[in-house]
Amino acid sequence: MLGFGLFLRRLFRRRIVLIGALILLVLIVVALAAPWISPFDPNAVRVARRLRPPSAVNWFGTDEYGRDVLSRIIYGSRASLGIGASVVMMSVACGTLLGILAGYFRRLDGPIMRVIDAFMALPDILLAIFLVAVLGASATNVVLALAIVYTPRVARVVRASTLVVRELPFVEAARALGVSTWRIMSVHVLLNVTSPVLVQATFIFAYAVLAEAGLSFLGAGVPQEVPTWGTMIAASQSFSDQAIWLVVFPGLAIVLAALSLQLVGDGLRDMLDPKLRKSL
Amino acid sequence: MASRLAKRLGGLVIVMFIVAAIVFFLTRLAPGDPAALMLGDQATADDIARLRTTYGLDRPLFIQFGLWLAEVVKGNLGHSIFLQRPVTQALLERAEPTFFLALFALAFATLIGIPCGIASAVWRGRLVDQILSAIAMLSASIPSFWLGLLFIQFFAVRLGWLPVAGYGDPGAPLAERLAHLILPATVLGIVNSALIVRFTRASMLDVLGEDFIRTARAKGISERRVVLRHAFGNALVPIVTVVGLTGALLIGGAIVTETVFGLPGIGNLIVSSVLRRDYPVIQGALIVVAGIYVIINIAVDLIYALVDPRVRT
Numbered sequence: 001m002l003g004f005g006l007f008l009r010r011l012f013r014r015r016i017v018l019i020g021a022l023i024l025l026v027l028i029v030v031a032l033a034a035p036w037i038s039p040f041d042p043n044a045v046r047v048a049r050r051l052r053p054p055s056a057v058n059w060f061g062t063d064e065y066g067r068d069v070l071s072r073i074i075y076g077s078r079a080s081l082g083i084g085a086s087v088v089m090m091s092v093a094c095g096t097l098l099g100i101l102a103g104y105f106r107r108l109d110g111p112i113m114r115v116i117d118a119f120m121a122l123p124d125i126l127l128a129i130f131l132v133a134v135l136g137a138s139a140t141n142v143v144l145a146l147a148i149v150y151t152p153r154v155a156r157v158v159r160a161s162t163l164v165v166r167e168l169p170f171v172e173a174a175r176a177l178g179v180s181t182w183r184i185m186s187v188h189v190l191l192n193v194t195s196p197v198l199v200q201a202t203f204i205f206a207y208a209v210l211a212e213a214g215l216s217f218l219g220a221g222v223p224q225e226v227p228t229w230g231t232m233i234a235a236s237q238s239f240s241d242q243a244i245w246l247v248v249f250p251g252l253a254i255v256l257a258a259l260s261l262q263l264v265g266d267g268l269r270d271m272l273d274p275k276l277r278k279s280l
Numbered sequence: 281m282a283s284r285l286a287k288r289l290g291g292l293v294i295v296m297f298i299v300a301a302i303v304f305f306l307t308r309l310a311p312g313d314p315a316a317l318m319l320g321d322q323a324t325a326d327d328i329a330r331l332r333t334t335y336g337l338d339r340p341l342f343i344q345f346g347l348w349l350a351e352v353v354k355g356n357l358g359h360s361i362f363l364q365r366p367v368t369q370a371l372l373e374r375a376e377p378t379f380f381l382a383l384f385a386l387a388f389a390t391l392i393g394i395p396c397g398i399a400s401a402v403w404r405g406r407l408v409d410q411i412l413s414a415i416a417m418l419s420a421s422i423p424s425f426w427l428g429l430l431f432i433q434f435f436a437v438r439l440g441w442l443p444v445a446g447y448g449d450p451g452a453p454l455a456e457r458l459a460h461l462i463l464p465a466t467v468l469g470i471v472n473s474a475l476i477v478r479f480t481r482a483s484m485l486d487v488l489g490e491d492f493i494r495t496a497r498a499k500g501i502s503e504r505r506v507v508l509r510h511a512f513g514n515a516l517v518p519i520v521t522v523v524g525l526t527g528a529l530l531i532g533g534a535i536v537t538e539t540v541f542g543l544p545g546i547g548n549l550i551v552s553s554v555l556r557r558d559y560p561v562i563q564g565a566l567i568v569v570a571g572i573y574v575i576i577n578i579a580v581d582l583i584y585a586l587v588d589p590r591v592r593t
Binding site: 016 | 291295296298303306307309410414418420421422426429430432433437528531532533535536540550551554555557562565569573574
């Protein structure tokens with residue numbers, strides 16, 4: 001196993017990955033510290049100050065109710081990143097389980113993979129709006145829908161790695177020593193599929209942040225009262241003629257989050273996948 | 281080749297059957313009586329009961345699925361009470377903008393993606409490579425609806441160069457309709473070009489490291505010819521795959537883009553159907569979209585075999 005220091009040094013060998021990780025860290029700190037760093041109450045309505053452009057008082061301007069855009073973006077990061085993180089945890093848990101089952105037990109492989117193929121034949125956003133339509137629009141259901149959308153991706157990656165790991169001598173040795181199948185799967189195989197899952201998880205985080213915003217924009221996501229970056233853009237698009245900052249700043253937050261996650265994911269992939277390292 | 285095709289078509293039937301089952305049973309998870317939903321708020325209890333019998337909604341779920349699937353196989357995707365027409369007809373009426381949008385966006389993504397990927401690979405590690413790779417990653421991190429809104433503000437509202445939204449008046453000449461697609465296709469193309477850049481770069485790098493490239497260079501063939509003919513020709517297989525995949529991804533991307541630009545395409549129809557819970561349309565559209573996706577995948581696989589004799593076995 002790599003030491004943590006060595007892990008970080010290798011990961012950040014490319015400057016751009018370090019920049020991505022720092023942006024991500026800042027976004028996470030901002031989300032966690034929202035109540036302390038937010039300049040205004042994100043829901044405080046001040047009609048006299050509506051649709052003000054960016055200024056020294058309201059750095060990112062104010063919206064149609066006079067609410068401070070910066071404060072709403074800061075609070076919005078909690079919902080947007082929170083939804084993304086929950087989607088990652090759920091899809092990684094389900095996808096890893098399905099992937100190991102499919103990869104380890106030949107009999108389950110066919111049925112599980114065909115269902116996964118079927119889910120993957122439906123475009124992400126289309127499957128997500130369909131699921132939200134069926135389940136009902138709420139933050140929990142958006143998480144559930146996106147987790148269902150991204151589980152197949154994790155499962156495919158885990159299955160592929162499991163197929164390789166299953167044939168390795170140490171697994172055979174464990175089996176010969178009488179180690180139970182359950183233990184082989186939950187310890188030996190699981191440990192060896194962590195790298196590809198970690199890479200996949202980072203990308204899914206980025207896609208989930210983008211997809212949540214897309215769903216909110218289409219009106220099939222989180223209810224508009226909850227400030228997320230997506231609902232902020234969706235709510236303000238009719239004012240974009242007079243107050244373009246209402247669209248620009250939440251969008252930039254989405255871009256920063258997705259970009260930093262993809263940079264980190266890219267760095268992790270380069271580091272953990274020796275096959276790709278030569279093409280760097 | 282024939283056995284490959286037969287095997288792939290067999291896989292297609294199984295996957296489409298599972299897609300149909302997912303779509304059917306998930307729809308039934310939705311709260312509320314499907315008959316009541318189909319008829320809307322004004323329906324009386326008698327109307328609902330009659331519709332339940334007509335559509336077999338009073339029978340066991342698996343029999344309902346069988347009956348529905350038999351109709352789908354015959355090409356009958358159901359009837360939308362809201363639109364007052366068969367789902368197939370509704371989808372066909374909306375197909376033109378979606379088709380041209382996806383086509384133009386794919387052309388745009390390919391035209392910028394392949395040259396950027398080649399340049400990135402040729403000048404690997406240099407500033408050009410770093411800038412192009414950074415731009416590719418950035419373009420994959422931009423929400424398409426946001427870029428669309430910004431483009432509308434800038435190119436249509438401020439500069440007035442292009443139409444703001446819509447697809448021209450009904451019966452407008454094709455050229456005018458297509459002018460409405462320039463902005464949306466550009467947005468969709470930019471957002472989807474990243475994958476093509478990355479794959480072109482990776483497969484060009486793979487080929488450029490091969491021995492025959494060194495031989496070609498040693499023979500004194502110009503670098504331009506080595507890169508564009510010898511290397512690119514051999515890197516084509518993964519590139520064809522990724523272009524095909526991007527084409528399939530565009531179907532999903534079109535849903536959001538059509539909504540931003542108010543294009544009366546299939547994506548727009550799906551979103552409005554979701555918002556008004558018009559389940560026959562949603563089910564039909566999902567089946568059609570999944571079908572297109574699976575067929576594109578098979579087509580890519582076959583083109584793969586045509587382009588590269590090594591895969592033909």
